Amino acid sequence: MDNADILVGIASYNNAKTIGHVVKAVDAGLAKYFPEKRALIVNSDGGSKDGTPDIVRSATHDHAAIFLSHPVYPIHRISMPYNGIPGKGSAFRALFRTAVELNAEACCVVDADLRSITPEWIELLLSPVIRKGFDFVAPLYSRHKYDGTITNSIVYPVTRTLYGRRVRQPIGGEFGFSGKMAEFYVSQDVWESHVARFGVDIWMTTEAIANDFKVCQTFLGAKIHDPKDPGSDLADMLLQVVATLFNLTEKHYEKWKDERGSSDVPTFGFRYHVGLESVKVNAEKMLGIFRAGLKDLRGIWLDIIGPGDLGEIESLGSLTEGEFRFPAGLWARIVYDYVLAYHKKVMSPEHLIRSLVPLYLGKTASFVMEAEDMEQEGAEAEIEKLCLEFENKKDYLVTNWK
Amino acid sequence: MENFMELLLQPLRDFGITILQFVPNLLAMLIIFIAGFLFSRLIKLLFLRIFRIINLDIWCDKAGLTAIIRKGDVWSKPSDVFGGIIYWFLIILFLVIGLSALRLPTIDNLIAQFFLYIPRAFSALVILIAGYVFAGFISRAVLITAVNSGYHYAKILAEAVRLLLIVLILAMSLEQLQIAPGIVIAAFSIVFGGIILALAIAFGIGGIDAAKRIINAGEPEQPEQPKQNNEKKNDKEREAEYL
Numbered sequence: 105m106d107n108a109d110i111l112v113g114i115a116s117y118n119n120a121k122t123i124g125h126v127v128k129a130v131d132a133g134l135a136k137y138f139p140e141k142r143a144l145i146v147n148s149d150g151g152s153k154d155g156t157p158d159i160v161r162s163a164t165h166d167h168a169a170i171f172l173s174h175p176v177y178p179i180h181r182i183s184m185p186y187n188g189i190p191g192k193g194s195a196f197r198a199l200f201r202t203a204v205e206l207n208a209e210a211c212c213v214v215d216a217d218l219r220s221i222t223p224e225w226i227e228l229l230l231s232p233v234i235r236k237g238f239d240f241v242a243p244l245y246s247r248h249k250y251d252g253t254i255t256n257s258i259v260y261p262v263t264r265t266l267y268g269r270r271v272r273q274p275i276g277g278e279f280g281f282s283g284k285m286a287e288f289y290v291s292q293d294v295w296e297s298h299v300a301r302f303g304v305d306i307w308m309t310t311e312a313i314a315n316d317f318k319v320c321q322t323f324l325g326a327k328i329h330d331p332k333d334p335g336s337d338l339a340d341m342l343l344q345v346v347a348t349l350f351n352l353t354e355k356h357y358e359k360w361k362d363e364r365g366s367s368d369v370p371t372f373g374f375r376y377h378v379g380l381e382s383v384k385v386n387a388e389k390m391l392g393i394f395r396a397g398l399k400d401l402r403g404i405w406l407d408i409i410g411p412g413d414l415g416e417i418e419s420l421g422s423l424t425e426g427e428f429r430f431p432a433g434l435w436a437r438i439v440y441d442y443v444l445a446y447h448k449k450v451m452s453p454e455h456l457i458r459s460l461v462p463l464y465l466g467k468t469a470s471f472v473m474e475a476e477d478m479e480q481e482g483a484e485a486e487i488e489k490l491c492l493e494f495e496n497k498k499d500y501l502v503t504n505w506k
Numbered sequence: 507m508e509n510f511m512e513l514l515l516q517p518l519r520d521f522g523i524t525i526l527q528f529v530p531n532l533l534a535m536l537i538i539f540i541a542g543f544l545f546s547r548l549i550k551l552l553f554l555r556i557f558r559i560i561n562l563d564i565w566c567d568k569a570g571l572t573a574i575i576r577k578g579d580v581w582s583k584p585s586d587v588f589g590g591i592i593y594w595f596l597i598i599l600f601l602v603i604g605l606s607a608l609r610l611p612t613i614d615n616l617i618a619q620f621f622l623y624i625p626r627a628f629s630a631l632v633i634l635i636a637g638y639v640f641a642g643f644i645s646r647a648v649l650i651t652a653v654n655s656g657y658h659y660a661k662i663l664a665e666a667v668r669l670l671l672i673v674l675i676l677a678m679s680l681e682q683l684q685i686a687p688g689i690v691i692a693a694f695s696i697v698f699g700g701i702i703l704a705l706a707i708a709f710g711i712g713g714i715d716a717a718k719r720i721i722n723a724g725e726p727e728q729p730e731q732p733k734q735n736n737e738k739k740n741d742k743e744r745e746a747e748y749l
Contacts, residue, residue: 339654389656396653400661404646407568450568455646461654 108180108206109141110134110230113199115192116216117150120159122329123216127163127181130214133226134179138234141209145181146202147216148195156216157183191301196289196308203286210234212241212280220328228322228373229280236372240312240319241280242271244371245327249475249483250383253468254342256487258439259306261494262349266360267313270368271321275305275345278324285317302341303348310349314356323373326380339461346457350446361502365495380480390469391428395421397462404459407450409441420466430470432493438463439494440501447505534607542600550593557585574638630682637675641668673697 112130116123127145134143147160160183186198196213203211210233214221232238255275263274281289289308294300299307312319353360397405398421406414416434423429442460446453475483557563566572566584575587582590606617645668652660677694681687709716 339651393654393656396656396658396660400649400653400664404650451646452643455643455650458650458654461650 108144109209110138110143111203111208111211112145113213114147114216115195116147116152116156118152118154119216120154120156123156124159124163126216126218126221127160129221129223130226131179133223136223137227142177143179146199147183148186148198149183150190150195151185188295189300193300193304196304197295200286200290204290208283210282211286215277215329217329220326225324228324232320232372233280233282238320239282239285239317242309242321243273243276243278244321244323245273246378248380248383249480250385250472254345257467261491264366264491265494265498268363268366269313270366271309274309277305279308298344298347302344306345306348310352314359320370323375326378339458342461343457347453350443353443354447385472387469387472390465394462394466401459408445409438413437428470430467432490435467436493436497444504531608535604538600538604538607546593546596549596550589553592554585554589626682630679633679633682641671670701
């Protein structure tokens, strides 16, 4: 295949249980919504041992049984291993390269562990690029109020405040993008950093916004995927995502320093209420780690956030579980202090970001307790309040940046 | 009689000649001392100025070197301490060079030994400084990781790791200085072996469940079980996805 109009990428590693469904949904979406386009499904695999690539190649269904029309061109699919640091970012890099080599007009990437993907997702991710000329399409999901807390407490408020665009799920995992955008991604020299791992999502979104590409978001419904063990993944994920976020803050200082307030980005898709799986969180355990941090990381926190905010955190430590509330303003200042400490190289970046984990868990525990009796809208309103705190305190970041 | 007088005067003449030969050496030594003293002061002032320009004191505060110096009950600024070290190193160097100007075989031997020892002393110093910084880095990494994992004794664990590394670094430095190398290696082996044995026993007794979990995690998945687990999770509740 020398050319393709559409490329759909699926990064995988040991996803044999779910990838069959994802491939079928993608295949059906391409056949139903883009029958006149030449499309390719590419699985970029990290060396799965459970037969994931075989499932990608064999997953099939009868188009005639589902649709009245048939695709003009056959939908090809390939499964290929990628080179470089093992991780989602390296898998994406291989997809970007393939898209550029095939001169693809529009591309999208979807996670291999999705259980809630439908053919409509492909239409929703690709149509803004093909029919409206957008370069980058971010996902918008209905998520449980306790789901996506790194997004809600750090990544969304910081990205929105810095660049002034309200992209609600900057690290959603499913994205649509133009061939031009893929070319830009391939040309960047970031593949030895955390971008090669879980940092790739925030990197893609931020680069699209900061470099003035046409950005929009699209409502996909509920996102349900294989559960991960937060205990084992959290610290590494937080490190990779936050380190990339802070690196981009360094890189785009000139872009964000004068930006104030924020505005919505164009949003596509029909918004509807969906029943969400309940999410179990252990606020007591999170508070335990926050208190352990208060006891043992005091010296490190003092160097990063200073005596004033540390005093406020210490006073939080003495509160009972029922009284414990992490003020939004304090959290915004702490995140900005971490951005500044990263900029001023106060200590090793890895130690710096890992020392944020107990504070983040304290903030998350507070949110879980506050939102216990709230509906989804109420929880979303709390996140909006937090974002406004970040926006109101942006001058603190800018004036202390030097 | 003449021979007898000669016997008396010859030692005096020889002594005079020796003194005459020695005086220039002595003079050279004094000149080297004075020049060395002035040169050392000049270099110290030059380095103090450079330290001020590069903000060495602030850098030392951030790197934790000031705290290390304070622990040694030294309350001067780090730049003054480093300036003093450079100054005294140069003074000792010029003292040795000055003494070599006397051309006395015993002193020459001592000087030769001194110069042979300098590389060892230097490498021991480098091992000490780099090792101290490394121990601090590793100890902090252990502390943060242990806190994030919810261990109750994170600080004790981090301090134990720091202590262990410092013992290792001290042993390496002493071995480099060739100070009782046999005793140092034996003492280190006993201490290190003891710690490892204690850790192994503690893990064996206290961490049976954790070890079982780790061993089980490394085993290949059974085809039947995950399906049941997933069904269970989908039926009931799923854990938080923090991203």
